[in-house]
Amino acid sequence: FARQLALMLEKTRDDAAPAELAYASKVGSMSKDEAAAARRKLEQDRTFIAFLCASLGDFMVPVGAPMLKELASQTAGIDPKYRALRRRQAVWALANLGQNLKRFDKLDDPKKEALLEKLQASSGSDHADWLRDALRALHDRAESVGDDMGVGDVLIACSGDKDDPYLRELSAFAMNFWRGSAADNARMEEALARLTHDDGVGEDKLADLSDDQEESLPADALSALMGGGNGTVATSKIPGLQIRFNAAVALARMGSKAARLDLLQDMLDENYLRTNLILHPRKGGDDRPNEEVIGQTLLNALKAVAELHRQRPEMDLSSLAPAVDALTSSGNPDVRAEAEKTKMVLK
Numbered sequence: 001f002a003r004q005l006a007l008m009l010e011k012t013r014d015d016a017a018p019a020e021l022a023y024a025s026k027v028g029s030m031s032k033d034e035a036a037a038a039r040r041k042l043e044q045d046r047t048f049i050a051f052l053c054a055s056l057g058d059f060m061v062p063v064g065a066p067m068l069k070e071l072a073s074q075t076a077g078i079d080p081k082y083r084a085l086r087r088r089q090a091v092w093a094l095a096n097l098g099q100n101l102k103r104f105d106k107l108d109d110p111k112k113e114a115l116l117e118k119l120q121a122s123s124g125s126d127h128a129d130w131l132r133d134a135l136r137a138l139h140d141r142a143e144s145v146g147d148d149m150g151v152g153d154v155l156i157a158c159s160g161d162k163d164d165p166y167l168r169e170l171s172a173f174a175m176n177f178w179r180g181s182a183a184d185n186a187r188m189e190e191a192l193a194r195l196t197h198d199d200g201v202g203e204d205k206l207a208d209l210s211d212d213q214e215e216s217l218p219a220d221a222l223s224a225l226m227g228g229g230n231g232t233v234a235t236s237k238i239p240g241l242q243i244r245f246n247a248a249v250a251l252a253r254m255g256s257k258a259a260r261l262d263l264l265q266d267m268l269d270e271n272y273l274r275t276n277l278i279l280h281p282r283k284g285g286d287d288r289p290n291e292e293v294i295g296q297t298l299l300n301a302l303k304a305v306a307e308l309h310r311q312r313p314e315m316d317l318s319s320l321a322p323a324v325d326a327l328t329s330s331g332n333p334d335v336r337a338e339a340e341k342t343k344m345v346l347k
Contacts, residue, residue, distance in 0.1 A: 002056065002063040003122070003130060009052040009067050010127075016045040017077065024079040046082065050089050057093030060103040061115070062149060063134045068094050069154045084164050091158055091170045094151055098177025104138060112142050148180030156191040163202045165243060168195060172246035176253055185254070193258045195247035200239025232279040234290050241276060245297060252304035255311025261319060264308075267301035268323035270294070270330065295332050302327065302338040306345040321346055 019042060027035050053071065056064030071090035074083060104112065119135040133149055140147035155178065159171035172195050175188050236242055248263035266272050274289040277297065281287075305320055324346065327339035 002059045002061050003127065005052055005055055006064045006067045006130060007126060009049065009056065009064070012045055012048050012052065013067075013071070016042065016049070019045075020078040020082070024077070027079055042082075046086075049086065053086075053089045053093045054096075057096030058100060059097065060100045061119070061134055062097055062101060062137055063130050065094070065097060065137075065149045065151060066130050066133065068097065069149075069151060072154050072158055084167065087158065087161075087164075088167055088170055091155065091167065091174050094155070095170065095174035095177055098151070098174060101141065101177070104141060112138075116142070146180045146182075146184065148178040148184050151178045152180050152184045152188045156187055159191050159195055161202075163205055165198070165200055165202045165240065166206065168198060169243045169246055171195075172243055172250055176246075176250045189251065189254060189256050189258060192247045192251050192254075192256070196244050196251065196258075196260045196263060198240035198243040198247070200241075200243070203239055231282050233282055234293060235278060235280050237276045237278060245300075249300050249304040252308040255308060257312075259308055259312075259315075261317070264301055264305055265320060265323060267297055268305075268320060268327060270298065270327070273297055295335060298327060298330070298332070298335045299338050302335070302342045306342045309345055317346060 023038050023042060027038065030038065049071075053068060056068060068090045072087050072094065074087065077083075078086070104115070107115070116135060116139060119131055119138070122131050137147040137149050152175070155171045155174050159168050159175075161167045172192060175192055178188070179185055180188075244260075244263055245267055248260045248267065251259045252264060273294045277290045277293050278287040279290045302324065305317060305324065308315065309317055321343075324339055324342050327335055328343060330336050330339065
């Protein structure tokens, strides 16, 4: 089923390519109304591509990873606004796919073997390479051997896009869920360390990249990355802050020596987050704290600190203990519960 959806994605992408190229070559000379009318003709294929991307991210069998990598890597041939959106959609799906691979890990050995046998039996069909890659990755995973199917290198490339901080933010997030060989992981770790110093370059171009396209982003990604809903935009007062936060969490979950305790400290400071993670009204008015993102940031930081301690018990995390302890009195019940768990881990 995953292979069939990936084939549909490939066919839809390829069939739409001539029309996308024609639109990209002419849109600069079109009026706003002409461009809107031309986009409507492309909307059906674009929507279907977005749906298929999201669907492939929901499998625990990574057959769709090669197609998602291709979409995430595309840097020419389509309108820059749509290209930016589609790359984000693909990276979002890769993050979900990496997370869903944990479902395979939870299967008992007989179920793992049955799944691998089915993949093996299908390896002679169309795009057998996709099935072989998935089979190899799952077999390695069952043996506790890292195999990221080349996803790490794609995410690293996306994390270097200087025009799209949202893509960098998503790429840092997605690197939480993919592990490869020691060399693969070292490259991701280096990229994440760089992202912990991200300065938000490209934020001035986001309005142009996002124009006309917000309705095509998956609802959860739209809420988290493109705006806060109800006529607001989710943003930070400090350029690049969310990118740095995502990278800090990924490094901590890797158990990296490069883990930034100072950034984790900021992420555990509820007052700091309420000051800097805000919802900005599109049509004017007062900013307000982005409570949803603040809560998720606190949870991510607490889980990351606990995982960092598990992987590097020798690392001194005592500087974070007061912040963790303070969050046991948070007004957010989920944060309180997670803080209690993290506090116990750090003892």
